[in-house]
Amino acid sequence: MEQKNKYRAIKAALLISCVGFAPMALAGASAEMLANNCVGCHGPDGSSLGPASPSIAGDVKSNFIDIMKSYKSEGGRFSTIMGRIAKGFDDKEIELLADYFAAKKEAPSNQKVDKKLAAKGAKIHKKTCKKCHADPTEDDIMLNNQMKEYLLYAMHDFSSLDAGKIASKDVKKMVKKLKKLSAEDRKALANYYASQK
Ligand code: HEC
Ligand code: HEC
Numbered sequence: 001m002e003q004k005n006k007y008r009a010i011k012a013a014l015l016i017s018c019v020g021f022a023p024m025a026l027a028g029a030s031a032e033m034l035a036n037n038c039v040g041c042h043g044p045d046g047s048s049l050g051p052a053s054p055s056i057a058g059d060v061k062s063n064f065i066d067i068m069k070s071y072k073s074e075g076g077r078f079s080t081i082m083g084r085i086a087k088g089f090d091d092k093e094i095e096l097l098a099d100y101f102a103a104k105k106e107a108p109s110n111q112k113v114d115k116k117l118a119a120k121g122a123k124i125h126k127k128t129c130k131k132c133h134a135d136p137t138e139d140d141i142m143l144n145n146q147m148k149e150y151l152l153y154a155m156h157d158f159s160s161l162d163a164g165k166i167a168s169k170d171v172k173k174m175v176k177k178l179k180k181l182s183a184e185d186r187k188a189l190a191n192y193y194a195s196q197k
Contacts, residue, residue, distance in 0.1 A: 029093070030096075031096040031097065031099065031100040032100065034089070034093055034096055034097050034100070035097060035100050035101070037085070037088075038056070038097070038101075041053040042054070042055065042056050042057075043055065043057075043107075045057055045104045045105075045107070046058075046059075046101045046104045046106070047104070047106050047107035047109075048109075048146075048147055048150070050147070051147050051148075051149030051150060051153075052149065052150060052153065053147075053150060054146050054147075054150050054154075055106050055107075055109070055145065055146060055147075056101050057101055057104035057105060057106040057107070058101070058102065058104055058105055058106040059098075059101055059102060060102065061098045061099065061102040063141065064094075064097070064098040064101060064102065065094055065095065065098050068082075068086050068089070068094045068097070068098070069086075069091075069094065071083050071085075071086035071087075072086045072087050075167055078157065078158065078161060078171075080157070106145060108145060108197055109145050109146070109147060109194065111147065111148055111194045111195075113148075113191045113192075113194050113195040114191050115195075117187060117188045117191040117192075118188070118191040118192045118194075118195040119192075120185075120188040120192075121185075121187075121188035121189040121190070121191050121192025121193070122192045124181070124185055124188060124189055124192075125189060125192055125193075128177050128181075129143075129174075129177070129189070132170060132174065143193040144193055144196035144197065145193070145194070145196060145197055146193055146194070147194070148190040148191065148193075148194045149190075151189070151190040151193055151194070152186060152187070152190050155178055155181075155186045155189070155190070156186075158171070158174065158175050158178050159175060159178035159179050159181070161175050163175045163176050163179070
């Protein structure tokens with residue numbers, strides 16, 4: 001519990017430090033104007049530079065739309081902050097944003113990785129995660145190139161959920177798998193994904 005609170009506090013502080021956060025959709029706003037609400041946390045052109053937010057550049061359009069709609073819905077995708085942010089945008093605006101970020105190329109995050117840990121992570125990934133996190137052209141959510149810290153936060157957050165209360169079958173499966181991993185395993189996975197372009 002204490003550990004959980006510590007994570008929350010650090011993550012909240014990191015998010016507050018994101019610059020230019022003003023969730024405000026203007027009527028008839030252009031895609032670029034809408035995207036200005038996102039780049040403070042998700043980085044210029046959607047390639048995250050900070051540790052607390054994922055990159056969204058080059059995300060498959062249909063995935064992006066599904067994710068944003070799920071953030072908006074009651075009992076939808078787990079989030080610390082996106083649930084609130086997504087509610088500020090209607091379907092048309094979400095589509096504009098999806099097109100805008102899908103057209104961007106994700107910049108390499110160039111993180112320092114521990115090669116030994118990354119090799120260990122590759123094995124765990126293959127056995128435990130690959131089934132759902134492998135193919136960017138499918139519905140899969142790509143974890144490659146994401147910031148290590150973000151990955152660790154996300155794994156921590158998901159693994160603290162109560163699997164019995166999760167509606168999505170896939171997420172329920174994942175949460176059960178994540179709960180079985182040690183802190184070292186998670187670190188290995190984060191190093192592996194960070195090492196992948
Ligand atoms: C204050 C920081 C912040 C702002 C502003 C923000 N995001 Fe996010 N975003 C996050 C965080 C943190 C996550 C991870 C989920 C969570 O914990 O809420 C995330 C997750 C996402 C994801 C899922 C990505 C993935 O790979 O899982 C999408 C898509 C996304 N945001 C789109 C947007 C869009 C579009 C905007 C602008 C309209 C935006 N975000 C504004 C912090 C932010
Ligand atoms: C049965 C399918 C499945 C498996 C197996 C699975 N995941 Fe996931 N994962 C998902 C889904 C679906 C999401 C999106 C979460 C949501 O919609 O709330 C996700 C989201 C994530 C996220 C958040 C990323 C982001 O950008 O939003 C991380 C990190 C993650 N998974 C790591 C892992 C790791 C590490 C493993 C292996 C130990 C794993 N997953 C195994 C389906 C799976």
